[in-house]
Amino acid sequence: MQVYVAARSEEKAQKTIVAIQNAAPASTGSLIFLHIDQADLNTVKAAAQSFLAQEQKLDCLFNNAGVKVGDMVPPPKTVQGYELSIGVNCVAAFLFAKLLTPILAATASSQPPNTVRVVWLSSFAMEMYAHKAIGISTDNLDFHEPASGDIRYSLSKAGVWALGVEYARRHQADGIVSVPINPGNGKSELFRHSSPLVKLLAILLGSSPTKCAYTELYAAFSPDVAIGNADWSLSWGKYQPHKPPSMTERDGKLTSHSCSMGSSSPASGGSYPSHRARGRRGYGRHGQVLGME
Ligand SMILES: NC(=O)c1ccc[n+]([C@@H]2O[C@H](COP(=O)([O-])OP(=O)(O)OC[C@H]3O[C@@H](n4cnc5c(N)ncnc54)[C@H](OP(=O)(O)O)[C@@H]3O)[C@@H](O)[C@H]2O)c1
Numbered sequence: 423m424q425v426y427v428a429a430r431s432e433e434k435a436q437k438t439i440v441a442i443q444n445a446a447p448a449s450t451g452s453l454i455f456l457h458i459d460q461a462d463l464n465t466v467k468a469a470a471q472s473f474l475a476q477e478q479k480l481d482c483l484f485n486n487a488g489v490k491v492g493d494m495v496p497p498p499k500t501v502q503g504y505e506l507s508i509g510v511n512c513v514a515a516f517l518f519a520k521l522l523t524p525i526l527a528a529t530a531s532s533q534p535p536n537t538v539r540v541v542w543l544s545s546f547a548m549e550m551y552a553h554k555a556i557g558i559s560t561d562n563l564d565f566h567e568p569a570s571g572d573i574r575y576s577l578s579k580a581g582v583w584a585l586g587v588e589y590a591r592r593h594q595a596d597g598i599v600s601v602p603i604n605p606g607n608g609k610s611e612l613f614r615h616s617s618p619l620v621k622l623l624a625i626l627l628g629s630s631p632t633k634c635a636y637t638e639l640y641a642a643f644s645p646d647v648a649i650g651n652a653d654w655s656l657s658w659g660k661y662q663p664h665k666p667p668s669m670t671e672r673d674g675k676l677t678s679h680s681c682s683m684g685s686s687s688p689a690s691g692g693s694y695p696s697h698r699a700r701g702r703r704g705y706g707r708h709g710q711v712l713g714m715e
Contacts, residue, residue: 530597551576
């Protein structure tokens, strides 16, 4: 098995590759660095082209890379001028998945059903801050009306969820399973631009990156997950029961209908307050979520 480690820093990626190889010396698999900087769409295209030039198959794509921006004013932007969290977390992830969709579909045509998957890293932050009854309103994606870094990050994660759900709808006929997930709150470098208080809370309350990775592995490999029932996977590999089709396209925009993200209450095995406890948060009645075209 070959696993491509797509990252912007070759030095960090190679250190990780060596650490994994040292932890599993008997493995016959290989780990290959692939350069991608999701703040520059040119490198996203180059990464996809490089992969396609080397491989005939792709079983699973993890859209894991993400940035949680700070409160810098004006907000930082990508090379192509998108607000950084929207650009890195949504636009680049979407482009990478789009460019790799033909190989995913070709792989799915020769593999057992439900084994070819795309995993999208959304977040509990979306459940907290996504625009009520809308998800993401598309009229302020450039943040001409200022919003804090936390809000911008959270909206980008609502965008990732929307991309995962819509990708599932568009590519189920290709045999590709698409799963947006909440990996849980973890101690990671995600909070590098956050306040000292948030950093401290992440250290005190966050779980290990290993536990957060369980959710990605569950979404990617569990037989529980299949086309048509992959709306949302909760932290630590718990499954959100399928909801009715949540989003449709109208006038070139994604539009949500009767979609709720479901409870992740302690009673259901989750670690966050339930919607009921917080007051139900509607992800949509007739609101725009994210333009896709
Ligand atoms: N930690 C949490 O509590 C939590 C909760 C919910 C969701 N998530 C999501 O989980 C995913 C993984 O985050 P994490 O917690 O493991 O944080 P992390 O340690 O900061 O990892 C984020 C990864 O994204 C990479 N990245 C950032 N900007 C990039 C860019 N422009 N191009 C390519 N790669 C880029 C980072 O690369 P560098 O190392 O080079 O910076 C890093 O490898 C993210 O999508 C995050 O939003 C995390």
